[in-house]
Amino acid sequence: MEDRDILHQFKSDNGKSRxxxxxxxxxxxxxxxxxxKMVIDHEDADDVLQEVFVKVYKNLExxxxxxxxxxxxxxxxxxxxxxxxxxxxxxxxxxxxxVNQELANNLVxxxxxxxxxxxxxxxxxxxxLPDKQRLVFxxxxxxxxxxxxxxxxxxxxVGALKASYHLAVKKIEQYLCNN
Amino acid sequence: xxxxxxxxxxxxxxxxKEPVFQVPxxxxxxxxxxxxxxxxxxxxxxxxxxSLKESIFEVPEGYFNQLEERIEDGIRAETGxxxxxxxxxxxxxxxxxxxxxxxxxxxxxxxxxxxxxxxxPLYQRNWFRAAVAAMLVIGIFLFLPKGGEVIPxxxxxxxxxxxxxxxxxxxxxxxxxxxxxxxxxxxxxxxETSVFDFSAGxxxxxxxxxxxxxx
Numbered sequence: 001m002e003d004r005d006i007l008h009q010f011k012s013d014n015g016k017s018r019x020x021x022x023x024x025x026x027x028x029x030x031x032x033x034x035x036x037k038m039v040i041d042h043e044d045a046d047d048v049l050q051e052v053f054v055k056v057y058k059n060l061e062x063x064x065x066x067x068x069x070x071x072x073x074x075x076x077x078x079x080x081x082x083x084x085x086x087x088x089x090x091x092x093x094x095x096x097x098x099v100n101q102e103l104a105n106n107l108v109x110x111x112x113x114x115x116x117x118x119x120x121x122x123x124x125x126x127x128x129l130p131d132k133q134r135l136v137f138x139x140x141x142x143x144x145x146x147x148x149x150x151x152x153x154x155x156x157x158v159g160a161l162k163a164s165y166h167l168a169v170k171k172i173e174q175y176l177c178n179n
Numbered sequence: 180x181x182x183x184x185x186x187x188x189x190x191x192x193x194x195x196k197e198p199v200f201q202v203p204x205x206x207x208x209x210x211x212x213x214x215x216x217x218x219x220x221x222x223x224x225x226x227x228x229x230s231l232k233e234s235i236f237e238v239p240e241g242y243f244n245q246l247e248e249r250i251e252d253g254i255r256a257e258t259g260x261x262x263x264x265x266x267x268x269x270x271x272x273x274x275x276x277x278x279x280x281x282x283x284x285x286x287x288x289x290x291x292x293x294x295x296x297x298x299x300p301l302y303q304r305n306w307f308r309a310a311v312a313a314m315l316v317i318g319i320f321l322f323l324p325k326g327g328e329v330i331p332x333x334x335x336x337x338x339x340x341x342x343x344x345x346x347x348x349x350x351x352x353x354x355x356x357x358x359x360x361x362x363x364x365x366x367x368x369x370x371e372t373s374v375f376d377f378s379a380g381x382x383x384x385x386x387x388x389x390x391x392x393x394x
Contacts, residue, residue, distance in 0.1 A: 115271025
């Protein structure tokens with residue numbers, strides 16, 4: 001179902017439930033993988049994903065279509081993932097490095113993770129980056145999003161995103177060479 | 180023919196020496212300003228004044244020395260080995276089997292659970308009302324006009340306590356006299372708390388238009 005049909009149906013009197021179900025079906029996987037790459041753990045990703053769709057449901061009626069629905073949901077997912085990581089740091093009173101070390105440990109011992117040595121090493125390298133830089137890298141490298149799209153999602157200029165991505169690549173290459 | 184020695188040249192006529200040219204009124208008064216203006220205009224000509232051509236902008240130290248390296252980094256980031264390594268791009272994360280089949284039902288259940296849970300607004304909660312009432316009592320007690328009453332400079336402990344109790348009783352009496360005290364508190368609290376609700380209700384996208392992503 002096209003986004004505009006979903007929106008139209010959601011705003012009608014009797015199609016809300018069906019439209020929302022279609023929306024979840026359409027976006028669940030993309031949003032799950034986006035969140036999962038940020039929070040690493042499946043249970044955390046599941047919590048965040050559900051929260052994302054609950055927020056989408058609550059706010060969809062007032063969605064003014066100033067941006068694409070896809071971008072808007074992506075933005076909510078991004079924000080929720082970052083919020084989750086920040087809460088984790090505050091809740092556990094852990095320093096940034098400690099939380100990322102915990103996430104790195106999850107890469108090794110956590111469930112629902114596969115991948116060979118070099119793939120895991122790349123994920124560990126990513127965990128040495130600041131969250132937002134990691135986010136930009138994920139969207140550009142793994143999700144193949146264009147800078148324009150990332151800019152719309154994050155509200156950051158294309159120039160700043162390019163600088164962030166290039167710096168991230170440089171750091172990762174150094175990490176991979178040194179480890 | 181001899182010249183007449185008494186003949187005068189017409190040029191010797193003093194009238195001829197009188198100026199026949201005139202200048203506009205105040206010409207000489209304004210001349211200096213005009214000349215200075217012309218000099219200033221000449222100096223500020225964009226084409227001839229080299230000092231205006233000088234750049235006032237600066238770059239961070241070493242900017243141009245590192246520029247080439249940064250451009251190379253950018254090119255490598257976009258097209259290098261890492262960028263073209265499909266193996267590294269593979270998703271190593273997995274979801275439990277059947278996870279996505281039931282996700283929409285679990286979200287629907289969560290929405291149902293949230294909507295059925297009775298939400299008691301802050302201003303309707305007893306502890307909050309009690310706290311506000313206590314603050315009002317203290318506020319009235321502290322800031323009630325004393326009507327010019329002079330407190331004796333030396334007070335015994337009993338006198339002081341009596342005075343305090345009186346003031347407190349007055350505050351309670353004032354509150355008791357106010358009709359619909361609960362309604363007054365409710366209205367105050369509603370006014371205070373509804374600002375956010377109104378904004379959020381009128382602009383449901385606000386939350387996601389502006390929050391979170393720091394530059």
